[in-house]
Amino acid sequence: MFEPKRLHPVAVLSSILQTLKEAIIPLVVLLFLGGSSGKGIQLIIFSVICFFLIVFSVLSWIRLTYWVENGELRIESGVFVRKKRYIRFERIHSIDVSEGILQRIFGLAQLKVETAGSNGGKPEAELTAITKRESNEIISIFNEVKKAGKRKLESDCVNEAVTGKELTKVEETDIDSASVVFKQTFPQLFLMAATSGGVGVVLSGAVAFLAQFDELIPFKKISAEAERFIQSGILLIILTVFLLFILAYLVATARIVLIYAYFTVKKVEEELIISRGLLEKRQLTIPLKKIQGIRIAENLIRQPLGYASVYLEYAGGSASDKDTVNTLLFPLVKKEQLKEKINQFVPGYELQTELKGLPKRSYVRYFFRQLFIIIPIVVATSWILWPWGLVSFVLIPLAAIWAYLKFREVGWNISGNQLQLRTRIVSKQTYIFQKNRLQVFDRRVSYFQSRKQLSTIAATVKSGAGPREGKVVDLEQKDAEFMNDWFSYSEFKKSEG
Amino acid sequence: MEPRNRISSKALKVWRISGVINAAICWVITIAVLVVTILFDWSYWAIGATGLISTAVTYISVFLFPSMKWKRWRYDVREKEIEIQSGLFIIKRTLVPMIRVQHVETNQGPLLRKYQLASVEISTAATTHEIPALELTEADELRFYISKMASVEEDDV
Known part of the structure; x- marks a missing residue:
């Protein structure tokens, strides 16, 4: 040596x-x-x-x-x-x-x-x-x-x-003092891989790969072949697309199993040691004091099954490293165990279940925001594919339901030094931040929001080399002021009056 | 209560000038389209559209936006935190605690220098915030004050 x-x-x-x-x-x-x-x-x-x-x-x-x-x-x-x-x-x-x-x-x-x-x-x-x-x-x-x-x-x-x-x-004592250990079991690993939505990654990867070769592939020849192919039956095409999709899904699942196999988190004194991987083994050491926040994600498939994934927002590592931006603490964990597990591994972070939601009047704004996307689509399809395009009007009640799902999940909680925010983008996201880790807090009010006494808040922590923002839209204005005062370091409360 | 301090009223002038520059670029394009229309006998659609767009850009970037922006901009530097209010249609109020500030700098482009102004840029570990146009002396004082107050204690990021 x-x-x-x-x-x-x-x-x-x-x-x-x-x-x-x-x-x-x-x-x-x-x-x-x-x-x-x-x-x-x-x-x-x-x-x-x-x-x-x-x-x-x-x-x-x-x-x-x-x-x-x-x-x-x-x-x-x-x-x-x-x-x-x-x-x-x-x-x-x-x-x-x-x-x-x-x-x-x-x-x-x-x-x-x-x-x-x-x-x-x-x-x-x-x-x-x-x-x-x-x-x-x-x-x-x-x-x-x-x-x-x-x-x-x-x-x-x-x-x-x-x-x-x-x-x-030294090594022996290290292993002994690893009092808290989290291991992802293999059945859970498969469930996690199957519900991860990693198909998107594989499909976009395939498209990007093909795009690299678009100059090499003789498209004229292919399109002539394709014409013959299409004539031979729409059913065949649908079947092929379906099979390709299944294949992509299997590849994506296998990929995630390979990456996250043997996922283990050990807590040794003031550090978390995360190791994983079947073909390529990786080990990551994260000092507890570098952790800036926690993010719990429940995607659309996992939420009804009662599972969630937990991520660490952690300020370290290099900017190019994807792992440090999205650091998984628990790939898949039962919802009932969330509170206990988080507290065990990252002391000081207490998951709260009692959240304050949004006032009823903000639902309209959630609905309108969906309509802004949906209406042009409905109008365009109705016009182009008249009269069958009128079927697309079904999208409007669907948008109302989706808006309600988003509206319902939003909530916040302040307990002591901890701020918890919950929102839905597509997946349900819960952020837990500590006041002394928050970099910035801001409130935003648009003209229409101010007429309804609503406002949007965002709390930012450092994650990897950049910011990570937890945002809640269309909150009661008084609540936003309350949170602002909670974050403010000044003695007098400036949002009064 | 809104933050107390406004930015320099000269900022309005600076923003109008940069708006004029934007508008000028639009009008150059409009004139080019006009010339082409006359030379090649194009239909009057193109020149009409570009003319309309240029007029709108001129009005918005020279008259409307600068005064809207100026009215919105407020800031307050307190002992333990900085509050900044900004925005055109959405009013955004940001709270930056002093202990999170990593460094402060003042910047001066050619336009700002001509009017003896400077912008103050406040960086935290993850974000940056700007107060766009202050009197030079005020900006310098602010920079000194913030960096003095910010260096009190060191946390892990």
């Missing part, structure tokens, strides 16, 4: 694959596009690119060394420009361990080191392939330094503390 070391040779393969993955579209275009005459030249260019890619990857592997010295993680790298990065362990915010498929085959791990400065999107340092023993060592040094940090130990002492025996001890 204290000698300069190279990454495992698999790192070369991993970097080649990474580059190929990023450059796949230009490469494919290079290979298949262009005149039919120059195929040979294209192949030569392609192999030259591949050759340089391999040489460069090997060189960067040779040039990258890492070791621990003087309480610092030291990394030296770079083929043409030498880069020396010395990161003090005290400065490290979090270490993210993951195991991709490549790493799992060879029993390796990938480390990502985040510091406060690495907000720009990329982690401060990345070791793509090291043995698990080494990754454990680095993590336990990091944990040691963090613990020692409170006692303000000298960096020399830290080095002394990191002997082999100490390390194993």
Whole structure:
């Protein structure tokens, strides 16, 4: 650990694959596009690119060394420009361990080191392939330094503390002190995957993928074929579309099962450790004090089944990382257990069940907002598909029902330092915020709202690198003022009068 | 009670000038359409429509919006929080606690500089808020005051 070391040779393969993955579209275009005459030249260019890619990857592997010295993680790298990065362990915010498929085959791990400065999107340092023993060592040094940090130990002492025996001890105590553990069972995992609405992701992915190739696919030929195809029967088309949809649904479900398999949350002292993944294992460490709020989502399928998902709004990690923006705490949990589980894992957050709703007069506004979307559609379809388009008038009572469903779910509660907001966009969303985590609070009143004594409020916390806004529309104006006064840090109440 | 302080009355002038610039761009396009209409014998639909749109843009961006916006804009900087009111059709009142403020800066574009104005931009960890046009001295004072009050304590974001 204290000698300069190279990454495992698999790192070369991993970097080649990474580059190929990023450059796949230009490469494919290079290979298949262009005149039919120059195929040979294209192949030569392609192999030259591949050759340089391999040489460069090997060189960067040779040039990258890492070791621990003087309480610092030291990394030296770079083929043409030498880069020396010395990161003090005290400065490290979090270490993210993951195991991709490549790493799992060879029993390796990938480390990502985040510091406060690495907000720009990329982690401060990345070791793509090291043995698990080494990754454990680095993590336990990091944990040691963090613990020692409170006692303000000298960096020399830290080095002394990191002997082999100490390390194993630290790990054992860590596991023991994980008093609270949440495990997602497999039946629940399947239920979660099946009700996630991930089909959209797969379908849009497929469309995006096909769109990349729209210049390659001979559409004229296809549309001629399609004409014949359509003539052979509308039923067949419907059947094919239906089958494709089922296929997409299965793929989406399988994808989510793979991502969230073995989902486990452990609470170790002041940290939550979330690990998941079947093919690609990921582990995320979140200090409790970095948590800015909690969001409970119940989508249209899960709500009647009595299940909800719980997300953490958490201010850390890099901007580009999707995981830090939507951090799942519990993928699927029974509604009755929500209150208890949240309180167990994130102390201080108390889910309230008694919410104050909206006044009856705001329902009209909820209905009108739906009508604004529906009326143009109804008019257009009625006109274009006269007289059958008139059927679309059915949409108006449906809009009234949907507006009522939205209206009914809205509510708020203030208890002590905690603000709870509930609203429905499509899924039912419940936000729980603490006053000392809220960045900003605002009230909005339009002309029509002020005539009805209603207003809209929004409370904002930090989530990932950006804001997350909890919003409630068409609230009683007095309630909005009450919430404003609750948030206000001034002694006198300015909304009076 | 609304926040007490208004922004500088010169802001009205600055917004009108930038409205004039917007309108001027519209009229340049209108003139181009007119020339093309005469040269190529187009029907009068196009020139009529662009002329109408340009007139509307001129009225809205030079006369209507600046005065509406100016009437709405209010702010109040108290010991422990900042309150900002803004908006055209929807009045928005934002409350920013001092301890959430990460940094404050004053900005001055060429137009603002000509009228000795500056805008104050207040950033929290997640959001930014702007008070658009204050007298330069007032803006500087505000910046000093807010950054002094904001540096009191440090929470985790």
